[in-house]
């Protein structure tokens with residue numbers, strides 16, 4: 001479904017991704033790990049079509065078609081959704097109105113139906129109806145923002161959900177609800193590309209059901225089975241990179 | 249401008265209008281005298297408008313009407329095609345469309361005086377066309393007419409005073425709290441007279457009211473210059489709100505002149521929503537605030553095309569504990585220029601003032617200037633200001649678009665969101681239309 005080949009990406013003429021290869025099939029679950037600054041968020045934002053991240057080389061296929069020339073909105077319509085590492089505040093825009101509009105446009109349902117769906121799903125993620133009348137992310141804590149990102153994923157039900165650190169800064173209880181909801185979406189057919197630093201969010205998953213990609217200096221340098229997460233947590237990237245000879 | 253018009257020519261035109269008004273309104277002599285004094289003042293008063301030159305002003309006076317606007321509008325079908333199309337696109341209620349087109353009332357200066365208002369009249373609420381108030385309540389009008397302006401301050405005040413016609417007289421008797429907003433439309437003027445409505449608001453002690461003036465639909469006027477004057481008086485502990493909605497056609501220069509005296513513990517919230525500000529719109533409202541009184545000037549400005557908008561605002565905090573806020577939010581597109589210049593003067597102890605100015609620039613050629621002025625004549629006043637002028641943040645736009653909204657839709661959301669906090673006191677039926685107008689403006693459809 002998603003096929004990334006030899007992807008090179010620059011921001012402000014600075015090359016950050018230097019030949020990324022990655023494939024995600026329908027309904028699959030993939031994890032991306034890697035040290036700070038290795039390019040994980042850059043990859044996520046590039047897939048979602050951020051205008052400042054310029055693809056200088058390589059291919060990017062979704063359902064067999066190049067999406068390189070598509071804007072972020074068109075990619076969303078094709079079924080790609082990015083849950084941001086740092087979702088921005090949008091002053092004056094109420095969550096409920098924003099989500100209603102999104103559902104009306106993406107799914108063609110009417111606003112009243114959208115309203116009910118939003119309130120229902122919001123409850124599952126511990127948002128009260130009042131919260132939905134707040135402005136998008138304004139004054140929300142880090143953990144609340146992550147839950148709001150997930151709420152959007154639950155409502156939109158994308159084909160490919162890219163999650164950029166949905167677990168960082170999140171308390172234990174929220175983490176458990178977030179990880180369960182991700183699994184729920186995945187079981188219902190959404191392919192997941194999850195960026196994380198910790199194995200905890202994957203605790204409930206059978207390691208045999210997902211793949212782990214390790215990123216370093218703008219490239220994916222290793223791909224392993226789910227159990228590799230434990231090894232990374234125990235030994236750290238330094239040791240692993242030395243052993244594999246991934247250091248140039 | 250073909251022929252040159254001299255000051256004497258303009259004076260002759262004004263004199264004719266005074267005579268016509270005196271006759272038409274069966275005006276008491278004292279009012280006609282005020283008009284004649286204004287005519288004299290017109291000659292010597294200074295003219296200092298940033299956009300309209302003296303020559304142009306004389307021209308507007310001699311030949312006030314814009315060409316190509318139908319003389320009589322009897323049904324919506326008589327409206328110019330673009331205006332009709334715009335009303336349709338806005339989806340404005342047919343009723344309002346009719347009001348807008350002046351179909352619901354007979355006279356130039358009519359107030360829609362329904363039964364509802366008549367009930368309230370018994371309780372002490374007077375809403376009358378100013379002309380009628382001059383005849384029926386001469387003492388009250390004398391006491392409050394042109395008390396906050398000097399006739400010779402400028403050629404515009406003098407001209408307005410000489411030819412004023414139309415406008416509202418609102419009087420709220422002591423202790424009366426009006427629980428619903430009073431809504432007054434500026435109607436199309438059928439006469440060839442200058443557009444110079446005069447509004448008088450008298451809120452006696454312990455009263456409450458909310459007056460909404462204008463409408464969201466574009467106003468069809470036949471004149472190039474609109475010169476309204478508002479004088480508001482707030483007694484002790486009176487709480488009033490004046491919301492002005494403006495959607496002028498692009499050939500009109502508007503010069504609203506507003507002044508208010510705010511008594512002890514009184515509150516005045518003055519909101520102006522400039523959806524269509526006309527070719528140029530300059531205003532410098534003034535407020536005098538007594539002990540523990542409060543005044544708030546909220547300006548919502550949508551600068552489009554090549555329009556020039558200049559919103560001032562002078563607040564004089566004269567009693568101890570008085571406070572004032574001058575806040576504006578401007579969305580500026582195309583090649584429009586918006587300037588804000590509030591001044592707050594603290595003249596008494598423990599006074600507080602704050603000026604804020606936020607602007608969102610939507611094009612490279614749009615322009616914003618802000619000149620906050622804070623003057624303190626005492627040592628314990630708290631005066632502050634803040635300004636933020638910027639473009640739409642890429643991160644926000646990307647975030648909204650990554651949820652499937654087009655760039656246009658996402659921009660509309662951000663612009664509406666930017667203005668949203670300022671629209672807090674505006675009744676729902678207008679909000680819906682205001683949002684629609686903003687959407688249309690952002691997508692270049694106005």
Ligand SMILES: Nc1ncnc2c1ncn2[C@@H]1O[C@H](COP(=O)(O)OP(=O)(O)OP(=O)(O)O)[C@@H](O)[C@H]1O
Nearest residue numbers: 011012014016034035036037038039040041042043
């Ligand atoms: N807009 C930008 N301008 C300049 N440099 C950038 C920009 N965005 C990313 N970079 C740089 O690119 C590199 C990769 O950043 P990226 O955010 O993709 O890392 P990451 O793997 O997500 O890190 P973390 O684990 O800390 O989230 C970093 O060195 C970062 O400073």
Ligand SMILES: [Mg+2]
Nearest residue numbers: 040041042085
């Ligand atoms: Mg990151």
